[in-house]
Every structure is written in C-alpha cells, then in structure tokens.
Amino acid sequence: MRATLIHGPRDIRLEEVPDPTIQRPTDAVVRVVASCVCGSDLWPYRGVRPTERPRRIGHEFVGVVEEVGADVRTLRPGQFVVAPFTVSDGTCVHCRNGFPTSCEHGSGWGGDDAEGVFTDAGQGEYVRVPLADGTLVAMREHPDADLLPGVLSLTDVMGTGHHAAVSAGVRPGSTVAVVGDGAVGLCAVIAAHRLGAERVIALSRHASRQALARECGATDVVEERGDEGAAAVRDLLGGVGADHVLECVGTKESMQQALDTARPGGQVGFVGVPAGGPELPVRQLFATNVGVRGGMAPVRAYIEELADEVWSGAIRPGKVFDLVLGLDDVAEAYAAMDERRAIKSMLLP
C-alpha cells in the first residue's frame, strides 16, 4: 500500500510500504476513506521537532473496517469508523476516568503499540488498529461527501476544541475568548457556542478566518494581540476579562495572551501542543487566581456525543477543511498549511 513518511524538514513523501495485517486478536484493519494533516504535524515539518529517521506520519483518519481479529467484539467488517488520535483499551482506570490519552495500554499512530508491534499512521491507505474495540467508534452509517469532513474532524480537531472549552469550564451564559484561529481554534469557537457561552470572542487577524469564526458562532472578533488584545477583550466585556479563555496555539506568546485575557478567577483551557517549552508563570496565576487546565485532548471520550451533533447538522466542524487533495499530493497538503494558504488539508486516498 501507499503511506506517507516524513524524512526531515519539508520532506514529505508518499511511499510503498507493507500492507497491514491482523497481528493480535484485538486488532482491526481499516481501509482509510479520508485522513488529514494536523497543525502539530507542522512541528516536525518545520524542523521545530527533529526527525531523526524517516517515519510514518498522520494521526487523523476515518475509514471502513476490512478485517477484525478473533477477540474483537463490537466491530465488524464494513462498518464506517472514526479513529481518535490515540489508541486506548477503553477499560483501564484512566479510560474510565475519561482520559484515554493516559490509557495504561495506550499508544499512538506510526510507532510501536504497547506490545511493541508497529502500528501504521493515518496518512496512508490502510491502518492496523490495535485494541480496536476500545479505540474505534463506529458511525451509524457511511457518511456522504458533504458529511465526511465533519466526521473526519471528530478524530482530533473538533474533540480538541471541545476539550479546550470543557477544560476551561465554559457554561451557559459565560464569556469566552479564543486564542488561535486555526482549525482547533475554530472548533473551540463551535464548542464554546454549543456549550451556551453568551459571548465568544475570536482573536484573529485574517479576514477569511474571522468570517469563518463568525459562522462557527463567534459573537465578536478582536484583531489586536498582546496587551492591546487583552484590553480589547476587556473593552467588549464591560472592563473585565473573559470568564474562560481557550488557548489553541501552543506558543509561549499565545499562552501568555490567554492568561492575560482571563478575568481574575477565570480559567484557561489549553490544547495547543506546547512548542518551544513555554513554562507557566506561577506568580501570575497566584496573583490572579486564573486556573489552567487542558492538554492532549481525550477525544475518544467525546466522539459519541459530538458525532450525534455532526450527523444532525447541529454543528458543522467540517468547514475547517478548506483544501481537499489526493494522497499523491500529500506534500502539497503540508505546504499549503505551512504557508497558511489552507486552514486544514483533507486527503482522499
């Protein structure tokens, strides 16, 4: 089959690799129907994180179950499934606590699983899925072309935006600011709106993304950044910072923006993968009582709830995909996101 490998900075190649097969009785093999490029894939692409040797890449995919192992009980060939960006057993204490990202038998895509068996990554034609019962979520039916992007967003960005909102404690009637206007930031806007926030302020400088943020539920847009951005949010909220701030970037600057934009006693929900090792200023947190909560989103725990609303059309996170390419063009899918020509690229094998 064909699958994507990263060889180094800005070196993405589609190559022939072995077809996956069932290796363990709890495995499934899934034929990928759609996959995509994540903002976090850009860190190795840009060389911010080193790539020591060529490796498979991609952790967001949906597809059709081709084959299941003897111990798989909840899935059958032919079902359309969503794969979250981590493998989890669904039964350990951390999964039961709602944090499958800390599963005792968890692993990621494109590396060895908990038993040391190689697992394919998402940007390819087929994937061996370990712990299939715990990891995969079957959809009610095969989504049509219109619905496919929204269903694909459940693998990561929609659940991640939702995690930012949940971690920040967004409630009906509260005020929210969203730092970051990428795919996750836009999904965070959708999530905050969905959870009943009265005001959702998107911090964005790009006209097209501002428009998309408003489509997603933003009530206001702030173009300023830094102290001016925080002041502009306060101006919109009667002189007080936001109850909840959703940090969807992962840089030191964006985290500082989030902390500065929250009101005393407010809460930052953060899901931006920390890049460059920013640390949190504990004295500021102490003085302001602003809380910080978030991290790698336990999207597996959110898929069912969010899928219902994607299928019903109540939320439309598929609009974050503004570029659709064939797998042959995977290098361009990365380049377009890197150069901010695309918010998020979808790949069709």
Next chain:
Amino acid sequence: MRATLIHGPRDIRLEEVPDPTIQRPTDAVVRVVASCVCGSDLWPYRGVRPTERPRRIGHEFVGVVEEVGADVRTLRPGQFVVAPFTVSDGTCVHCRNGFPTSCEHGSGWGGDDAEGVFTDAGQGEYVRVPLADGTLVAMREHPDADLLPGVLSLTDVMGTGHHAAVSAGVRPGSTVAVVGDGAVGLCAVIAAHRLGAERVIALSRHASRQALARECGATDVVEERGDEGAAAVRDLLGGVGADHVLECVGTKESMQQALDTARPGGQVGFVGVPAGGPELPVRQLFATNVGVRGGMAPVRAYIEELADEVWSGAIRPGKVFDLVLGLDDVAEAYAAMDERRAIKSMLLP
C-alpha cells in the same frame, strides 16, 4: 499604641506607633483581640524577600469594633469581627465573582489603601480598616477563649486551606493528597474531609504533625517525598494518583510533588505563596491533563460559610495554633515558627 515592625531578616520589633483614627467615612477602627504570624511572614523574616525599610507586618487579626465612619452601615461599635487578609469593597465585579482578592478598590494591611491612606497591619493593638462594610465580617457574639483560635483561623489559614480544596475541585468520594503539613496544609486536610473526600492522604514527616493531620481528618499519612512520595500515594490508591492534590507550601519542589502525585486528568489546588519563582512545566501538564488552579485565597468570600461550622464545632481549625504569646513576645512568635518549634503562633495584645 504598640505594633510590630520588621526591620530586616530575623529583626522583629514591637514599637510605639500613632493610634489609628477614622480617616474616611467608610472606615472602622478595630481593637485587636488576637492576631497571628503567617507562614508567608517568614519569607521576609528569613530574608527570602528583602525588607527595604522597616515596615508594619501582620495580616491576620480579629477584634472588636471601636468606632465606625459615617458611611459604615453594617457594623457598629462593640461587634466582634473577623478581618480577612485583604481589604475589599464587596461590591465590585471581582468581589461579586467571588474573588475579593482582586477587588477594584482592594489593598493589604500595613501599607497604603486604594486611596493612598496608610492602613495598620494586624500584629498590633488597633487597626484602621478601610472599606469596613466590605472587608469585615461580624460574628454572632464574642467567642470564648476555646473558640478564639478557630475564629482567628478564619482570617487566613482555614479559608486558604478551603481554597486549595475548592480550587482542586474536591468532591464527595474523591481521593485527595495534601502537600505541606503546616497550618495551611492541616486546614486543607480539614477542608478536604469536610467536602466529603473518601481518602485524605497527608504528606508529612513529623510525628506530631502526622497526629494532628489525623485529628483533622487525614485517613493516611505518607512520609516519603519526591518520586517515592508519589509512588507511596499511588500504592495507597490502587496504583493511581490522587484525584485532587492540595499544594500548601509554595516551593518548586512542593509544586512538582503535587503535579507528580495527581492522576491523569486530576487537579492541583495551590495556595502556597510562590517562593523562589518556580514556573509550571507546561509539557507535563499537557501530557497528563493535570489542571492547576488556585492562588491568593479569597478568604473574605468563605468566612460566613466556614464560621458557621467553627461556631458549631463541626470543624476545629483552631488546633493549628500550638503557641500562644503576648504581643511583647512577637519576636519569639516568629522564631518559634521559623525553627519549626511551633506550627502557628497566636498573639494576644
């Protein structure tokens, strides 16, 4: 009158200072019945924070209203009042949000108030209290000698321990670890027990404090620190970290201990005044989904609720005072805490 000044490291003096008087119509003058030394007073005492010029010190006191300004409406001379460790108006948006520590007209003891008028500190005989209606809480009657320490604890340590538990989200049935066996840590044990935690694990190496922690509601004691301490907590909890960890010290090591002791998706409530500028490791927070929330405790917002239980005897935070001295011996009150001969010193003028 007599009041305490700090002149520099280990240089605490009781001196003659001017008697306070009503300066603003919203002021009250309170005769101090009891005050105490805070763990955070030890930072300047030890020279960890510089003392640039001699200054009044002490931010925990209870007493009797002597006189009120013309605009004071809820207090009258003769009432017994509790003063929280910050001044607040009780009416601004931050006070209404439950964070009087961020009051728009707030200030502290022993410095200038929001209008630039000097405010006495707590370790003295009398105090001018700005914004008296917002700041002070009248008790139902004058406490007797047995109840006085518990009422005094409402000025800071009991509310601070409670804030750690609230910030960590302690709920009925949850598991809690408390880092720090000082007065705040012991009050955090009381608070966690009061909020219904099923397990309350005190991290303590001192036999007398371990015994006190158990009296306060600790179900278990762990003597180990660092990785061994976190492992010991997990051993007590079936291999999983604590749902909630209350950080009551304020050093880099204690915060790291707290983060390492929480389970994935758990929450640290921190109230230790950050000493030495530790920053929070955002990558660890991201990987574990452990949240961090807390800071300067908004004790004013908690006094009524906690006072009811102090008066009823449901909680007995007064037991953290294990040394009672006259104001003449204030230097010894500091030395005893500094040398860990006392958990917390109470001062009677």
